[in-house]
Amino acid sequence: MMRLDLTIRLRRGGQVRRMKNGFMRLMVNSGVTVMAYVKELRVWHVGIQIVGEIRELVDSLPRNGVGDLKNQMVRAAISIPSNVAEGAGRESDREFRRFLRIAMGSCQELETQIEIVRLLGIGDRMVVERLVDRVDHEGRMLRCLLRRL
Numbered sequence: 496m497m498r499l500d501l502t503i504r505l506r507r508g509g510q511v512r513r514m515k516n517g518f519m520r521l522m523v524n525s526g527v528t529v530m531a532y533v534k535e536l537r538v539w540h541v542g543i544q545i546v547g548e549i550r551e552l553v554d555s556l557p558r559n560g561v562g563d564l565k566n567q568m569v570r571a572a573i574s575i576p577s578n579v580a581e582g583a584g585r586e587s588d589r590e591f592r593r594f595l596r597i598a599m600g601s602c603q604e605l606e607t608q609i610e611i612v613r614l615l616g617i618g619d620r621m622v623v624e625r626l627v628d629r630v631d632h633e634g635r636m637l638r639c640l641l642r643r644l
Contacts, residue, residue: 533580538636542576542598545629549605552612552622561617568608574601575633588644595641602634 533539549572553565575598582594609626612618 533583536579536583536640538633538640539576539579539583541629541633541636542572542579545575545605545626545633546572548622548626548629552618552626555619555622556612556617561615564608564611568605568612571601571605571608574598575605579637592641592644595637595644599634599637599641602630602637606630606634 546569549568553568556565578594578598578601582591582598585591585594606627609623609630613620613623613627
């Protein structure tokens with residue numbers, strides 16, 4: 496269904512171009528949203544899932560003493576898919592790579608914050624372990640995408 500929507504949007508003012516590395520790149524004319532392209536990226540979807548899971552973890556943490564940590568975790572999680580989307584909307588692969596590197600930095604920041612939660616023993620152990628794996632997987636996907644651009 497998403498491919499049909501992408502095709503319709505392309506007929507209205509954009510085109511998909513195959514790059515040398517085998518990736519498909521959406522070339523957008525004015526008035527066409529890039530979100531159709533971004534929503535095709537698995538790395539963006541995993542980032543969105545991480546935001547939801549971080550929100551659940553943060554809501555389960557104690558209210559006293561970790562307010563700043565909770566806020567920073569949410570901000571770092573939101574930064575990951577946001578930077579992927581912003582980079583995909585830029586006009587060059589160079590700029591896309593820059594935003595992917597920023598997303599990787601946010602990923603590493605979030606990994607550190609989850610580790611702090613684990614060390615303090617304040618989060619549900621299973622949720623924390625699942626998030627460690629998911630954020631690590633997201634970082635590997637970002638690195639792989641970076642290498643292919």
